[in-house]
Amino acid sequence: MGASFALALFGFAALAVAMRRHHADLLGTDPSRLRRAALRAVGALLLAASYGLVWHAWGAVIGTIGWFCLATMGAIGVVVVLTVAGLASRRGKSDGARRSRSAESGADSATTSAAPVREAAR
Amino acid sequence: MKRSFRLSMQWLHTWTGAVSGLILFLVFFNGTAAYFKQEITTWMEPQITAAIDPVKSVVAAQAFLTANTSDAEAWTISVPDARRPVADVSWRFRSDAQARDDDDGRLRPGRSVMIDSRGYPLAVNDTEGGNYFFQFHFAFHYLPLFVGSIIVGLASLALMVALTTGVIIHRRIFADFFTFRPANGPRSWLDAHTTFAVLALPFHMMITYTGVAILAFFFMPWAVFANYSSAQAFFSDLAPRPHAAALSGIVAPLVPITSVLQSAEAQWRGGRAATIHVTNPGDASATIEIVRRQSALLVGGRGDTLTFNGATGALVRGPSNPSAAAIASSVVFSLHEAHFANPALRWLLFLCGTTGTAMTATGSILWAERRRRKLPNPVGGPKGFRLLETLNVAIIAGYPAATAAYFWSNRLLPASIQGRSNGEILCSFACWGVFLVWSALRPKRKAWVEVLGVGSFLFLALPVANAVTTSRGTIASLIGGDALYIGFDAVCLALGLLLGASAVWTGRRLSSHAGPPVDAPDSSVSLSVPKGSE
Numbered sequence: 001m002g003a004s005f006a007l008a009l010f011g012f013a014a015l016a017v018a019m020r021r022h023h024a025d026l027l028g029t030d031p032s033r034l035r036r037a038a039l040r041a042v043g044a045l046l047l048a049a050s051y052g053l054v055w056h057a058w059g060a061v062i063g064t065i066g067w068f069c070l071a072t073m074g075a076i077g078v079v080v081v082l083t084v085a086g087l088a089s090r091r092g093k094s095d096g097a098r099r100s101r102s103a104e105s106g107a108d109s110a111t112t113s114a115a116p117v118r119e120a121a122r
Numbered sequence: 123m124k125r126s127f128r129l130s131m132q133w134l135h136t137w138t139g140a141v142s143g144l145i146l147f148l149v150f151f152n153g154t155a156a157y158f159k160q161e162i163t164t165w166m167e168p169q170i171t172a173a174i175d176p177v178k179s180v181v182a183a184q185a186f187l188t189a190n191t192s193d194a195e196a197w198t199i200s201v202p203d204a205r206r207p208v209a210d211v212s213w214r215f216r217s218d219a220q221a222r223d224d225d226d227g228r229l230r231p232g233r234s235v236m237i238d239s240r241g242y243p244l245a246v247n248d249t250e251g252g253n254y255f256f257q258f259h260f261a262f263h264y265l266p267l268f269v270g271s272i273i274v275g276l277a278s279l280a281l282m283v284a285l286t287t288g289v290i291i292h293r294r295i296f297a298d299f300f301t302f303r304p305a306n307g308p309r310s311w312l313d314a315h316t317t318f319a320v321l322a323l324p325f326h327m328m329i330t331y332t333g334v335a336i337l338a339f340f341f342m343p344w345a346v347f348a349n350y351s352s353a354q355a356f357f358s359d360l361a362p363r364p365h366a367a368a369l370s371g372i373v374a375p376l377v378p379i380t381s382v383l384q385s386a387e388a389q390w391r392g393g394r395a396a397t398i399h400v401t402n403p404g405d406a407s408a409t410i411e412i413v414r415r416q417s418a419l420l421v422g423g424r425g426d427t428l429t430f431n432g433a434t435g436a437l438v439r440g441p442s443n444p445s446a447a448a449i450a451s452s453v454v455f456s457l458h459e460a461h462f463a464n465p466a467l468r469w470l471l472f473l474c475g476t477t478g479t480a481m482t483a484t485g486s487i488l489w490a491e492r493r494r495r496k497l498p499n500p501v502g503g504p505k506g507f508r509l510l511e512t513l514n515v516a517i518i519a520g521y522p523a524a525t526a527a528y529f530w531s532n533r534l535l536p537a538s539i540q541g542r543s544n545g546e547i548l549c550s551f552a553c554w555g556v557f558l559v560w561s562a563l564r565p566k567r568k569a570w571v572e573v574l575g576v577g578s579f580l581f582l583a584l585p586v587a588n589a590v591t592t593s594r595g596t597i598a599s600l601i602g603g604d605a606l607y608i609g610f611d612a613v614c615l616a617l618g619l620l621l622g623a624s625a626v627w628t629g630r631r632l633s634s635h636a637g638p639p640v641d642a643p644d645s646s647v648s649l650s651v652p653k654g655s656e
Contacts, residue, residue, distance in 0.1 A: 001466050016300045062462060068324040069470035072477065075300070075321040083302045 004053040004067070008074030011046030014039045016078050025086050047071065128291055135287040136489065142280035143486040144517045149274055150482055151521060152259035153329075154475030156252065157460060157468055160205040163251025165610050166532045168592040169244060170208050170236070176201050177380050179209040180398070183237045184379050187213060187403070197400040199379070203415065204465075208244065209237045248542040249532055260337070263547060268340070275337035281330045288319055295320060308495070311488040318481040325474040326481070332458035372406035374433035379410060382430045385437070386412040389428065400432060408432025416461040483518045490514055511566040512558070515573055520557030522621060523577030526614075527553035529584055533591045567632045574625035581618035585611040 016022045018039035023031045031039070054070060055063040155162065164170055183199045191197070194213040202209050212234035235243040250257075257263055261270030289295065299320065302313045319326065339346060350356040383395055396415035402408045414426035429439040444452070456462060460471050490510055497503045503511075531549035535542055557576075561569040588611070589595025599607035 012300070019297070019300070021297075022300060058464075058467070062464075062467065065328075065457070066467045066470060068328075069467070069474050072322045072325060073470065073473055076317070076477070079300050079302050079317055079321070082300055083304060087304065 001054070001057065001070075004050045004057070005070050005074060007046050007050035007053065008067075008071050009077050011043045011050060012071075012075045012078040013081070014043030014046060016082060018043060022082055025082065025089065050074075128293075131287040131290045135284055135291055138280040138284045138287070139485050140489050142277040142284070143482050143489070144513055145273065145277040146281055147479060147482040147486065147517060148262070148521060149259050149277065150475060150478040151525075152255040154472055154479055155255040155525070156259055157463075157472045157475060159252035159256050161252065161606055161609070162255065163249070163253065164206060164208070164606060166249045166251045166529070167236075167246040168588075168594060169246045174202055174207055174209070174238065176203070176394075177383070179237060180380050180383060181378070182242075183209045183211045184376070186235075186237050186243065187211060187400075188376070191215075192404050194403065195401065197398075197403060199398040199400075201383075201395050201398065201415075203394070203396075211235055211237050247532065247537055249546060250543045254528070254547060264551075271337050271340045275334065275340050278330055278334045278337065281326075282334060285319070285323070285326055285330065288316075289323070292316055292320070308488060308491045311484055311491055315481060315484040315488050318477045318484060322474050322477040322481070325471075326478055328457060329475075329478065332454045335454045336458055367402065367407045367409070369402060369405050370407040373404060374406040374408070376400065376403050376408055376410075376432050377430075377435040382410050382435055383412060385435075386414075386428045386430075390414055390426070393426070403432065406433050409438065410435075416456065486514055486518065508566075512562045512569075515561035515566060515569045516554070516558040519570060519573040519577060519621070519624075520554055520561065522617065523557060523573060523580055524550045524554035526577060526580035526584060526617075530580060530587060533584075533587050567628065571625050571629045571632060574621050574628065578618050578620075578622035578625055581614045581621065584614045584618075 017026060018031070018036045020030060020036075023029065023036075050070065051063075051067045054067045057063065058066050179202050180199060187194070187197050187199075191213045193215070195216045196214045198212045200206070200210040214233065236246060238244050254263065260274045261267050262273070265273070292298075295316075298313070298316065302310070302317055304310055306313075346353070346356045350359070379398060379400070383398070386395060387393060394415045395412045397413040399411040399413070400408065401411075408431070410430045410432045412428050412430070414428075426441055428437060428441065430436065431438050460468065463471060490507075493507055493510070494503065497507065528546055528550035531546045535545055535549070539545060557573050561573060564572065585596050588607075589597075594604060594607050596608075596611045598604075599611070
């Protein structure tokens with residue numbers, strides 16, 4: 001159970017770091033395409049392993065119910081960690097925070113500006 | 123077209139949420155507590171101490187029932203387990219047959235006792251215990267069952283709509299999956315609301331759907347009307363109670379129930395018994411019905427009941443083959459009530475329930491915050507808005523505090539007073555009423571701080587009150603490894619700290635409050651901010 005929760009937590013952490021915004025918040029750099037793909041794969045694998053563990057421990061039915069709860073708690077744990085880390089780094093950088101945030105969102109919209117258009121076209 | 127669809131969904135989400143939000147807060151809060159219904163009841167009966175041996179307690183229960191109620195029509199013995207370390211015993215006399223029992227199968231006082239392992243009735247507090255939370259979460263305690271269930275059912279339907287539309291209008295559902303932006307006005311409330319909603323969405327969907335399905339007969343009774351002459355006939359088919367056969371008049375002592383219990387548990391290969399129903403004890407027509415406890419099985423309950431001859435101990439009826447509809451109904455009830463849950467899963471479900479509570483609370487606060495921004499003067503506002511704010515304070519901050527008052531009154535009310543269980547509930551509602559009046563009269567932000575502060579104090583001081591009034595304080599239970607008391611104190615501490623932190627945070631905003639915080643120009647009220655997505 002504990003191990004399964006840890007796997008879910010790290011799995012979601014990997015998925016979060018694979019996103020540009022959180023990568024920039026935590027590590028200060030923009031991740032490469034390969035790196036993002038790798039992080040996503042690792043995250044998915046960890047989540048699958050977490051599911052497998054609960055399945056093994058509690059059986060298919062109860063294990064599935066339990067895993068959804070575990071995964072929820074893991075994802076909320078990641079949100080808490082990211083929020084605390086974001087607050088800490090913002091405090092560290094003092095007024096630099098606002099600048100970096102606007103730069104990051106600029107990079108975000110520059111690289112994926114086509115996305116809403118594509119979505120609307122669908 | 124797309125834009126207007128999204129906007130209309132936004133409108134639907136806002137209004138279904140606004141109308142049902144505070145009702146659903148109460149449903150989630152009480153429903154979450156009801157996951158630990160048995161544990162709360164046991165905590166509120168501090169005379170119940172160590173776990174007792176199931177077999178010994180069944181022997182003792184049979185001895186007690188034979189000595190005191192041998193002419194009863196039926197006995198019910200609940201077999202103790204880790205959650206409920208005492209044998210609850212109830213009985214029904216033949217003359218009771220016409221007088222209907224309570225809806226949830228409880229018998230009137232004087233017809234049920236708890237048996238300790240020596241066979242003596244335990245003298246415990248008269249308390250509603252955790253059943254209060256269970257009952258409140260679909261019928262609001264003082265409302266008639268039918269009215270309460272209709273209100274909760276409609277609110278649950280609204281929640282289904284709100285969850286679905288919420289997913290539709292949340293355009294950045296994956297991009298903002300892990301995003302929480304603190305200290306950012308309504309944006310932060312929105313982030314919190316979506317975080318609690320999206321991350322626990324499987325749980326919310328499951329609990330809402332099963333909740334609506336359980337209450338479905340209140341909305342769509344026509345299938346019942348078409349097939350049954352009375353509601354009573356339907357309910358007795360839905361949850362069959364052992365039916366006492368006609369007395370044979372031949373005296374035949376009941377076999378030891380434990381021997382029947384053992385053969386049932388042997389047949390289940392490790393399965394445990396939950397409840398034992400005996401009919402016509404002492405007569406040749408006696409039956410002993412053993413109901414299996416749900417553990418690793420989602421489906422079970424009705425299909426897993428064995429019936430034995432009470433005079434010979436022979437198996438009369440094996441497990442029945444329930445119909446597909448019965449299995450489906452059983453799954454729906456099981457998923458909602460989680461009788462199958464082991465302790466770890468129970469805690470997980472409890473935590474998921476708290477996310478639902480948080481989702482409805484943040485949603486209601488978010489709605490009020492946004493409306494405040496539209497007001498010409500952010501202090502005061504029209505009557506309707508003030509009522510909304512008052513209800514927010516009285517329910518979101520006030521109800522948890524009233525719950526703490528319920529536990530306090532359990533520890534402080536003298537054991538001897540008449541109708542003690544109602545007294546506890548009355549204390550809780552009286553406190554709630556005071557909070558309601560208080561939050562109506564005070565400036566709203568101050569009322570938030572004050573009611574949250576009182577709730578925080580009540581929860582933080584509850585372990586102290588427990589330590590003073592019982593011999594099972596935090597230190598003693600930590601030394602003795604008393605999981606129930608440790609867990610209860612821990613939840614009190616967590617709730618107290620949470621409410622206290624909210625009070626401090628609201629107070630800080632109050633002192634540094636010089637007009638509403640400046641917000642991003644995107645008005646941030648629309649979930650569908652067109653921005654780059656991940």
